[in-house]
Amino acid sequence: MPQLALYTFGVLKSPLADPAPLTREFHDRAEPIYQTISRHPGYLARAEAADGDRGTHFELDWGAWGKFTVPTWYGKGHTAETTALATTLSLWTDLRPAFDAIYTGLHREALNRRYDWFERTGHPGHVFWWVSDGVIPTWQDGVSRLEHLHDHGSAPHAFTFHHSFTPDGTPARIKGIGPKSDLAR
Template identity: 45%
Template sequence: MPRVAFTTFAILKRPYGDPVVQGFDDLTPPTFAQAEGSPGFVARAKESPDQSHLTNFSRDWGEWGRFEVPRFYTGGRTDDTDSRASTLSLWTDLESVFAFVYSGTHRTALAQRHAWFLKPEWPTYAVWWVGDDEIPTWADACARLEHLHEHGPTPSAFTLRTAFAADGTPVRVRGLAESRSTGA
């Protein structure tokens, strides 16, 4: 059965460690814990253990591939200059992704994004379907974000508001209509 790949990408106003973005950095561990405990969560890209001395760009991400960023990122690649925030995960269905994104700690972080991130001129996330035995790579995530930026939502890369089923047909994500009435 196909699974949902979900990637996020944003550029911080300042590099990690700066007080301007510390609130975001502080929410990262509990947000990852929320994702991992969410219904429908399958896995997320994590670096191999004992690599805290390496930058994200140098760490071993195993099956998730070499760490990459979309062309929208022109910032630094060292611990002192890294200002990008990106994630890559697998889910069982679109509704599970939606429920995670718009609830709990992630929703709290999402509501504060304007304080921490540059105003994007690119998609901040992309969704696409993968086979049940496929692990998306960071290169796949970059390609999907760039595709979404260039072509808008298509079955190859889409948003939760303009989504597609695994067979490529347009689909409405359950929960989206309710969230529109509550402002999510």
């Protein structure tokens, strides 16, 4: 059965290493949010460093998730002192569980504060695509899909919650988003 890949990317207003209270507040919320989401029904996995290290994204060994890469529009640093990004790569069983996990609880609270922490870049902040069971998407896959979404809009190849698709490419809607009243299957 196909699985849903989700890549998120945001450019932070200040580097992760910045000791300012607002940056620390963002950083301190990450682990509790990851823990909550990892227990959510429909969540399968997320990219984590192979050795469990917490260094800069660019230097870590991501194992099967591949070499870390970022979209072409990211123009900030790549060192521990200058990296100013937040990104995730995860696998889900379907759109509804992903939607429910992202738009409830701790993550919803963080989303409500996103403009305190993130720059408004004019680029999409997330992208979905379907992968075959057992396939682990790579960081490069996520970047390619996000850039495709930016350049071409939602399509079965790369889509958003608002304009989503089933694994066979049929347009789908999640209840509460878009013009239809329920997830079309």
